[in-house]
Amino acid sequence: xxxxxxxxxxxxxxxxxxxxxxxxxxxxxxxxxxxxxxxxxxxxxxxxxxxxxxxxxxxxxxxxxxxxxxxxxxxxxxxxxxxxxxxxxxxxxxxxxxxxxxxxxxxxxxxxxxxxxxxxxxxxxxxxxxxxxxxxxxxxxxxxxxxxxxxxxxxxxxxxxxxxxxxxxxxxxxxxxxxxxxxxxxxxxxxxxxxxxxxxxxxxxxxxxxxxxxxxxxxxxxxxxxxxxxxxxxxxxxxxxxxxxxxxxxxxxxxxxxxxxxxxxxxxxxxxxxxxxxxxxxxxxxxxxxxxxxxxxxxxxxxx
Numbered sequence: 001x002x003x004x005x006x007x008x009x010x011x012x013x014x015x016x017x018x019x020x021x022x023x024x025x026x027x028x029x030x031x032x033x034x035x036x037x038x039x040x041x042x043x044x045x046x047x048x049x050x051x052x053x054x055x056x057x058x059x060x061x062x063x064x065x066x067x068x069x070x071x072x073x074x075x076x077x078x079x080x081x082x083x084x085x086x087x088x089x090x091x092x093x094x095x096x097x098x099x100x101x102x103x104x105x106x107x108x109x110x111x112x113x114x115x116x117x118x119x120x121x122x123x124x125x126x127x128x129x130x131x132x133x134x135x136x137x138x139x140x141x142x143x144x145x146x147x148x149x150x151x152x153x154x155x156x157x158x159x160x161x162x163x164x165x166x167x168x169x170x171x172x173x174x175x176x177x178x179x180x181x182x183x184x185x186x187x188x189x190x191x192x193x194x195x196x197x198x199x200x201x202x203x204x205x206x207x208x209x210x211x212x213x214x215x216x217x218x219x220x221x222x223x224x225x226x227x228x229x230x231x232x233x234x235x236x237x238x239x240x241x242x243x244x245x246x247x248x249x250x251x252x253x254x255x256x257x258x259x260x261x262x263x264x265x266x267x268x269x270x271x272x273x274x275x276x277x278x279x280x281x282x283x284x285x286x287x288x289x290x291x292x293x294x295x296x297x298x299x300x301x302x303x304x
Contacts, residue, residue, distance in 0.1 A: 161209030
C-alpha cells in the first residue's frame with residue numbers, strides 16, 4: 001500500500017528519469033514539468049514515488065501538503081491509494097491538485113462521490129504561436145501600436161541567452177528585483193530564486209532563452225522550452241519597468257522564434273493575480289489547460 005515513506009526528494013540528478021517518463025506520458029501543465037519542479041523546489045519541496053510505472057508527486061509549500069494524480073498507465077487501484085493518501089496527509093481543504101478533466105472522469109468512475117472544484121488560478125493560457133508573433137487583425141491593434149512605439153523610442157537588439165551572457169543576466173535580475181521590491185513580496189521573493197536557479201542550470205535543464213538589450217544594457221529576458229512536439233512553454237519572462245512596452249516586445253520576439261517550431265505557446269497561469277490575468281486575456285488565448293482540485297466533503301471519508 002502506498003505510504004508517505006515511499007516518496008523521495010526530487011533532485012537535479014532526476015532530470016533524465018523525468019524526461020524519459022514524460023516522453024511516454026507527455027504533460028500539458030507546466031507545474032508537472034521537471035523544469036518547474038526543480039526551479040521551485042526551494043519553496044515547494046517536491047518529492048516523488050515511482051509505483052507500477054506511475055510517477056506520483058507531492059509538494060509541501062508554506063506548511064501545506066498536496067498530492068498530484070499518478071502520471072502513467074491508468075491504474076484504478078493505485079488511484080484509490082493516492083486518493084486515500086492525499087486525504088490522510090494532504091491539505092485540509094484540497095488535498096489533491098492539478099487534476100485534468102479526463103483524469104477527473106476516471107476518478108469519478110472509481111468513486112462517484114468525489115467532489116472536484118476548478119482551480120482557476122492554475123488554469124494555463126495557450127496561444128497560437130503565429131498569433132503572438134504576428135499579432136494579426138484589429139484585436140491586436142493596441143499591442144502592435146505599443147510595440148511600434150517602443151521600437152521608435154529605443155534602440156534595442158535581441159540575442160540568445162548563453163553561458164557567456166549569464167553574468168549580465170544575473171545583474172539584470174537584481175535590478176528587476178529591486179524595481180519590484182521583491183523582498184517585500186512573498187511570491188516575487190521566491191520567483192526570483194527560481195529564475196536564478198534556471199539561469200545557473202540553463203545547460204543541465206536544456207532551457208533556451210532570449211534577451212533584449214536597450215543600448216548595451218540587458219533589459220528583458222524570456223526562458224522557454226519544448227513541452228511536447230507541438231507546444232512550447234514560457235517559464236519566465238521579465239523586463240525593466242522603465243521601458244514602456246518591453247514586455248510586449250520580448251513576448252513578440254520570443255513568439256517569432258517559436259512560431260517556426262511549434263503551433264502553440266503555453267504562457268502558464270496567472271496565479272489569480274488580477275493584473276496578470278487581464279494581461280494574458282488581452283492576447284486572446286486559443287484555449288486553456290484546465291485543472292481541478294479534489295475537495296473534501298462533509299462526512300466520511302471527507303471532512304471540511
